[in-house]
Amino acid sequence: MRVIGLMSGTSYDAIDAAAAELDLVGDGLVLKPLGMVSEPYDEELRAALAAALPPGTTSVADVCRLDTLIGRAFAAAAVRADRELCDGRAEVVGSHGQTVYHWVEGGRVHGTLQLGQPAWIAEATGLPVVADFRPRDIAAGGQGAPLVSLVDLMWLRGRPGTPVALNLGGIANVTAPDGTAFDTGPGCALIDAAAHGFTGGRLAYDVDGALAARGRVCPALLERLLAEPYYALPAPKTTGKELFHVGHLREALAAVGTLSAEDVVATLTHLTARTVADAVRTLGATEVIASGGGTRNPVLTRMLGELLPGVALRRSDELGLPSDAKEAYAFAVLAFLTVHGLPGTVPASTGARHASVLGSVTPGRDGLRLPPPVGDGPVRLVLE
Structure with missing residues (x-):
């Protein structure tokens, strides 16, 4: 068919x-x-x-x-x-x-x-x-949600170790071999919102991670963002732009003062990598098979790799399923x-x-x- x-x-x-x-x-x-x-x-x-x-x-x-x-x-x-x-x-x-x-x-x-x-x-x-x-x-x-978990489970069945499927869209989600699946939090949603806002609408997203590459992570902003209670909720759980929208970012920025666009985007990129890595570690992953638009951001994937030493990180394309x-x-x-x-x-x-x-x-x-x-x-x- x-x-x-x-x-x-x-x-x-x-x-x-x-x-x-x-x-x-x-x-x-x-x-x-x-x-x-x-x-x-x-x-x-x-x-x-x-x-x-x-x-x-x-x-x-x-x-x-x-x-x-x-x-x-x-x-x-x-x-x-x-x-x-x-x-x-x-x-x-x-x-x-x-x-x-x-x-x-x-x-x-x-x-x-x-x-x-x-x-x-x-x-x-x-x-x-x-x-x-x-x-x-x-x-x-x-x-x-995530409804792609059934496809992930059928697709990854029989692979050695503990393969975890990761989708890096506007919201990020993971699926583990035991059926555990949940949204980890923002994938590219907050990064996109910052790139769009700081460039007056010229950019819809951080192209090739260029803004993040020129910035530095702000510990105060990162700490403020990581205090969001959603991250501590047990699975199964789902979220969306009802929570992770530009207002969420503005509220956090108001508490830490003025930052450059590059530093904000670098911090948000690290936030995504950190919350995804935290989730992946709880699942005992031996490899992460990623898909979605976020896989085209080299700064995000580099940060994720650094936070997951010893865990193989590859795109779904390598296994025959086009990431995009x-x-x-x-x-x-x-x-x-x-x-x-x-x-x-x-x-x-x-x-x-x-x-x-x-x-x-x-x-x-x-x-x-x-x-x-x-x-x-x-x-x-x-x-x-």
Whole structure:
């Protein structure tokens, strides 16, 4: 089955569309990557999305407009992926959508909201669309994240030692072989916010870690940031830009006085490396297999390596799964599981009472013809 996975993460800079050929073979799910295309949000839509995210305020009218405009943008990415990567022969689309709010209180997740109306994708492609993956796990008592943990567990099963999967997106998360998975805290979210703010919007992120490379870590600011209670919470736990946004950074800066842009970004880069390294050590990792945009920041990866002596640090590309496309491929896998009636969660990872078949399905142009259920489903992910 050819499946397109659509993903836009907490950095909300672009929509990634990855296509995969997926087949069940024994107890394995064979994934043949067909490639990825990326569609940047246009500046007007990105600005509207940024204004609606915490700590900003919004209206129901704005949410409605964003749901439609993001849905159209996702639809355009899916059409392009089907044409360029699947020769027009894709069968299903899995769309994560754009997270705009993750409702967490007292360590419990009560709800989540991803925008990007799937009807636009179904109409444009003619294909059935699986979307709204996270709410079902939350309804079952889970955190609704990290959902890529199931893919990580299947993919890394059988590797020697204790391999830990790390995603360095806007928010960083880890998955260990025993199923433990959680968000460690900010990946690039605060770094991006500082780079954008200090350059008057000229930079969306710290390109090649250039700002951090010219700065020095400020111990007072680092200590203030590390005092955030989230880091001490037990797993499973999830977070987002509801907590780690520009207001969080401004509050910390107000307590330590004026610093240069370079020193602030260097400190935030060390914060990410430190909180990720702390999490990885608790998992007893012998190797870290990293993916996500943060892996392109050489200062961040250098700091992480220095904080994890003796732990091999490599990108997922080395194991055959493109780092930039990994999450999009993960949602292609989750969509495949859903249409086959198979669960897409690991209770040990999300804290749910049980595993769940995820998402809601929007029929395609020819209606909805789901494959027959296939028993217990795969336990291994094999890359072809």
